[in-house]
Amino acid sequence: MSDTRNLFNKVWDLHSVRTLPDGQTQLFIGxxxxxxxxxxxxxxxxxxxxxxxxxxxRTFATxxxxxxxxxxxxxxxxxLAEQMMSAIERNCREFGITLLNLDDRRQGxxxxxxxxxxxTQPGMTIVCGDSHTSTHGAFGSIAIGIxxxxxxxxxxxxxxxxxxxxxxxxxxxxxxxxGVFAKDVILHIIRKLGxxxxxxxxxxxxxxxxxxMSMEExxxxxxxxxxxxxxxxxxxxxxxxxxxxxxxxFAPQGxxxxxxxxxxxxxxxxxxxxxxxxxxxxxxxxxxxxxxxxTPAQSVGISEKLPHVxxxxxxxxxxxxxxxxxxxxxxxAPIAGTKIDVAFIGSCTNSRISDLRxxxxxxxGHRVADGVRAxxxxxxxxxxxxxxxxxxxxxxxxxxxxxxxxxxxxCLAMNPDRLQGRExxxxxxxxxxxxxxGSPVGRTLLMxxxxxxxxxxxxxxxxxxxxxxxxx
Amino acid sequence: xxxxxxxxxxxxxxxxxxxxxxTDRIIPARFxxxxxxxxxxxxLFEDDRAQDADHPFxxxxxxxxxxxxTGRNFGCGSSxxxxxxSLMRWGIRxxxxxxxxxxxxxxxxSLGIVAATADRxxxxxxxxxxxxxxxxRLTVDLESLCVTAGGQSVPVRIPDSARTALITGQWDYxxxxxxxxxxxxxxxxxxxxxxxxxx
Ligand code: SF4
Numbered sequence: 001m002s003d004t005r006n007l008f009n010k011v012w013d014l015h016s017v018r019t020l021p022d023g024q025t026q027l028f029i030g031x032x033x034x035x036x037x038x039x040x041x042x043x044x045x046x047x048x049x050x051x052x053x054x055x056x057x058r059t060f061a062t063x064x065x066x067x068x069x070x071x072x073x074x075x076x077x078x079x080l081a082e083q084m085m086s087a088i089e090r091n092c093r094e095f096g097i098t099l100l101n102l103d104d105r106r107q108g109x110x111x112x113x114x115x116x117x118x119x120t121q122p123g124m125t126i127v128c129g130d131s132h133t134s135t136h137g138a139f140g141s142i143a144i145g146i147x148x149x150x151x152x153x154x155x156x157x158x159x160x161x162x163x164x165x166x167x168x169x170x171x172x173x174x175x176x177x178x179g180v181f182a183k184d185v186i187l188h189i190i191r192k193l194g195x196x197x198x199x200x201x202x203x204x205x206x207x208x209x210x211x212x213m214s215m216e217e218x219x220x221x222x223x224x225x226x227x228x229x230x231x232x233x234x235x236x237x238x239x240x241x242x243x244x245x246x247x248x249x250f251a252p253q254g255x256x257x258x259x260x261x262x263x264x265x266x267x268x269x270x271x272x273x274x275x276x277x278x279x280x281x282x283x284x285x286x287x288x289x290x291x292x293x294x295t296p297a298q299s300v301g302i303s304e305k306l307p308h309v310x311x312x313x314x315x316x317x318x319x320x321x322x323x324x325x326x327x328x329x330x331x332x333a334p335i336a337g338t339k340i341d342v343a344f345i346g347s348c349t350n351s352r353i354s355d356l357r358x359x360x361x362x363x364x365g366h367r368v369a370d371g372v373r374a375x376x377x378x379x380x381x382x383x384x385x386x387x388x389x390x391x392x393x394x395x396x397x398x399x400x401x402x403x404x405x406x407x408x409x410x411c412l413a414m415n416p417d418r419l420q421g422r423e424x425x426x427x428x429x430x431x432x433x434x435x436x437x438g439s440p441v442g443r444t445l446l447m448x449x450x451x452x453x454x455x456x457x458x459x460x461x462x463x464x465x466x467x468x469x470x471x472x
Numbered sequence: 473x474x475x476x477x478x479x480x481x482x483x484x485x486x487x488x489x490x491x492x493x494x495t496d497r498i499i500p501a502r503f504x505x506x507x508x509x510x511x512x513x514x515x516l517f518e519d520d521r522a523q524d525a526d527h528p529f530x531x532x533x534x535x536x537x538x539x540x541x542t543g544r545n546f547g548c549g550s551s552x553x554x555x556x557x558s559l560m561r562w563g564i565r566x567x568x569x570x571x572x573x574x575x576x577x578x579x580x581x582s583l584g585i586v587a588a589t590a591d592r593x594x595x596x597x598x599x600x601x602x603x604x605x606x607x608x609r610l611t612v613d614l615e616s617l618c619v620t621a622g623g624q625s626v627p628v629r630i631p632d633s634a635r636t637a638l639i640t641g642q643w644d645y646x647x648x649x650x651x652x653x654x655x656x657x658x659x660x661x662x663x664x665x666x667x668x669x670x671x
Contacts, residue, residue, distance in 0.1 A: 041553075149645070153645055256669055315491075414501050431496070435496055
């Protein structure tokens, strides 16, 4: 008889050390990624209790959130950031953990470097003190974001307690139209299911649309699972997954790789796998999508107009009104044409080489509009190097973009890259929360990297499909 | 450890019945530049408070509150434990919401903060009560699963695992996890990718 468990449940069962009477599972964690922001207090807990890291060889650290992307010389000008850097350096040294530091060519945003180095593999349980850990689900792993107390627990025991979520299959079938990217697919899903639609669920993304995606596109989708409220999201491993991992530094090598690949593929949910819920979308319904509000679900297709407050159920109207007021946008107005001040291409959602290529294709031969500040921040040093080998930095710089070092940058503005005052930013990142990009009253419009590039050139939100067709 | 047992939380309340309050609003990212959680309570809702003089967390009558009454999807967004830490360090011991975001909920559980849910109209009732009479004493009772205040009582819910852990004082999850370390090591030997993918 075939195994009707979906991938999530297979992987969960494999890692279950024990189940408590109250239903919680003590889950073994196969890969623990840490960074400088959510780990210092966890190491303090270990010190206070006289504990060691249980599996230091399953723990990897990088630095990404606070590091400057322009002047990276040490000590950093920001004393607090420097303190955090020293803390992670000391902690990794004392507890025997590999740190991909600034002077290491493998450094970058934690969710970019994990896959890039081949650390992220199918069938693993992966945690990190960061909500966008869901990114790693693109490989068919259970990848969840955790808090600092959990980080301490995983450091000390390589396990944590979790309640098994239900699994919803989110099916998208069909071919995406030109100008529509993975980012639009996930923004569309979140728009339709709501920011808390996924609470209590893990999402399995399935269907021909995801089958056709590259690993980088799949990462973009899984990355934003958390914005839809889901604890994690994943895509079944297939030949695309196997091909991506072959030859990566931390992937198995030689015969081991072949055995690994066979095991990875065996984990995929079979056709008769069971799910707790299922929803379906049609790729043909998805257009380039842009957020207009202060939650990632508040978005519209580029050819649509902003909704009216009265379109929403009464209990949601307060939030919608608050969002429009904060954004300074009018109900019923078109989103295309909204003026921008800043363009940001980066973040763990969209800072990989394919994202940069797409953006460069758009800006090639154009200039950033007057008055627009535009920056490109590669997700890792390797992405940066690759882009430079391809001459993409020259394309961006010629157009008037700043070309930066790898890091989180203006995604959450814990470093010097931030919005000023009421600036409006076209951003390829994942969160448009109030104040997210560093100015308490700064405003964020989320969209695909290609759409950010087009907005940078035009100075306002632009339909990439029209822009790309226009003569240079 | 009996001293860890949390069966009830008593105190005054603070109303903030809005939806989708994310962790960036609870504690803006610039305050995450720290290596301890100390002092975070001072920056709770800092940007929201600066933009709204009437924000409940600006109002002196709520300064001693320990029970937060809030809306749907509270604590969504980032995994930063700095969010519940800042609430706790400000003085909040219980958060009664229509729903909590999951990572946020897990963080509360690890800190012994009671994160319970209630129906929207009951939350509105509690918020109205607290607004009219900020000195009104509330009791969140985990055994009878209700909040009582001013002679009224509304039902609350909390997942069994969190409830049991709080009531029995076993929310120190680290100690409980450590107690099974032998089983963990044994379990690691059964995981294919830790053992060179046996056939
Ligand atoms: S890029 Fe943004 S979302 Fe991603 S890890 Fe960094 S701060 Fe978090």
